[in-house]
Amino acid sequence: MSEQSDKSAGWVTFDPDLKIVDCTVRDGGLCNAHNFEDGFFKGVYDTCVAGGIDYMEVGYKADKKLFPGNENGPWKFSSEEDIRREVGENDTGLKLCAMADTGRTDLNDILPKNESVLDLIRVATYIHQIPAALEIVKDAKDKGYEVALNLMAVSTVPDYELDNGLETLHDVKEIDFLYVVDSFGSLYYEQIGDLIERYKKTGKTLGIHAHNNQQLAYANTMYAAINGVKMLDTTMMGMGRGAGNCPTELLVGFLKNPKFNLRPILDFVQNTMHPLSQDIDWGYSIPYMITGHQNEHPRAAMALRDSDRKDDYVGFYDEITSI
Amino acid sequence: MSEQSDKSAGWVTFDPDLKIVDCTVRDGGLCNAHNFEDGFFKGVYDTCVAGGIDYMEVGYKADKKLFPGNENGPWKFSSEEDIRREVGENDTGLKLCAMADTGRTDLNDILPKNESVLDLIRVATYIHQIPAALEIVKDAKDKGYEVALNLMAVSTVPDYELDNGLETLHDVKEIDFLYVVDSFGSLYYEQIGDLIERYKKTGKTLGIHAHNNQQLAYANTMYAAINGVKMLDTTMMGMGRGAGNCPTELLVGFLKNPKFNLRPILDFVQNTMHPLSQDIDWGYSIPYMITGHQNEHPRAAMALRDSDRKDDYVGFYDEITSI
Secondary structure: OOOOOOHHHHHOOOOOEEEEEEHHHHHHHHOOOOOOOOOHHHHHHHHHHHHOOOOEEEOOOOOOOOOOOOOOOOOOOOOOOHHHHOOOOOOOOOOEEEEEEEOOOHHHHHOHHHHHHOOEEEEOOOOOHHHHHHHHHHHHHHHOOOOEEEOOOHHOOOOOOOOHHHHHHHHOOOOOOOEEEEEOOOOOOHHHHHHHHHHHOHHHHEEEEEEOOOOHHHHHHHHHHHHHOOEEEEEEOOOOOOOOOEEEEHHHOOOOOOOHHHHHHHHHHHHHHHHHHHHHOOOHHHHHHHHOOOOOOOHHHHHHHHHOOOEEEEEEEHHHHOO | OOOOOOOHHHHHOOOOOEEEEHHHHHHHHOOOOOOOOOHHHOOOOHHHHHOOOOOEEEOOOOOOOOOOOOOOOOOHOHHHHHHHHOOOOOOOOOEEEEEEEEEOOHHOOOOOHOOOOOOOOEEEEHHHHHHOOOOHHHHHHHOOOEEEEOOOHHHHOOHHHHHHHHHHOOOOOOOOEEEEEEOOOHHHHHHHHHHHHHHHOOOOOEEEOOEEEOOOOHHHHHHHHOOOOOOOEEEHHOOOOOOOOHHHHHHHHHHHOOOOOHHHHHHHHHHHHHHHHHHHOOOOOOOHHHHHHHHOOOHHHHHHHOOOOOOHHHHHHHHHHHH
């Protein structure tokens, strides 16, 4: 690394500015089209409150006109009504956020902050969508929210294009948090470090959202925290699309800040997540390793894992690496 | 880090001096007292040859007088006769090694090199056993072998004691390879980096043997390789005691040296290791995470995983953290 933090991890683990964002319902919901059993959302919420987690992501703010029918559960849309049914006025220290996908969001679905229990809007975008993403960013900031920009699939973006995009973001004062997102789980620490240095030039507070295709989600999140990233995305037992994410319990066990409390998180993992993991396939497996190594979207691995040849590693490898 | 390699990983992944040591039979054998089915050893061996692996560890050279009876399989003892039955004269590019535990080895069981197909003797020792370990080291070197010293459980050794021990090793010319061993899977990259810098002062070629309690075995092994460590221990599908080790397939997929070949390794993982993993419990799980975070020997977690309350994470956490 060209530039290392002069803070040791011993210091970083106590850093009061480190925030954990639990994305279990939002990213985990990609495993079951957000069709969780009754009580699951409240379980995550209560666990986040008891565990001292800083933010909980309740789901997406997707446009219902684009996703008609009953295929998707309520956290694909995260209506104010549904959120309040679970959390009331959210009279806790836990902040709530929702993700707005660029191109899939109707700005009318995002209420003014003073009418919502949401605190933070996270705008997800590919590099070529940045102008459209900034419309959501500015709208959310005007309405009174904290705003994050999550730049997806950066591992496939050429350096010059990324630097141009980041230069654009530098001047957007409405962005509070800018996220390094390893969508394909293809990055290791040197690459994460390189992105952090580039993203720091925007002057924004940084976040990281990692995927576990190479068993590196926790390692990369820890590395990011030690090197100045403040917003750390996790999910309970790592539940998330494909290989999943940095497990909340692993990161909380590492951080020493007494605001965090591992025991209620372990309780939820034991009694809710572990049983759920017997029914839904998420987390590291060899097909996800292969797409991670190849820097490819995990969709082919997800299809394999959902088929009757889920452990045909060699056949999958041959397909993915065929010319 | 006080001192970083000026080589990027892009360079390191091609480094011809990086060697992979597959420990599946030796460390994986700790999961089943080395009672593998017929054909397993040969399967690992053939896979290592086809995969371009540099060394295969065949097992321990334990003293049969200390382990009487039939509880342990043949790779607890790794007699020359048993090895040759599997590999003949080992007329391949794959080197073979065996582990000699300090205090559990009869020097008479280690033949002169010119009578053995073994190439490397790895001497495992705790810090307080170093004088006894050096007797094995010198005997093995006198007999003509390459020799490694694996210093176990270093995460519990005070710095001044470690530095004294390393100073002793500096002058032992019979040691070819000195191993950083994360016995409890409790270390993360900054700590690995600190140990590497201390160990480098001995002037030895370094190795790393990692455990996966915190999903960091691969991350730490990769970090070590990028920071100058040359001997990288792995096991097929990460099979090893407790949380297991750095998976061979993950590391081979990362390294770009064309001598390595992922496909035969995936074939063995698919057809042998994956079915075996349905019968034997190894690899990351929450109880191993807990002992890793606590820097404790995994034996309590192993006992839990072998009991009828294997997923009682909260009960186990309460036991481990009780005062």
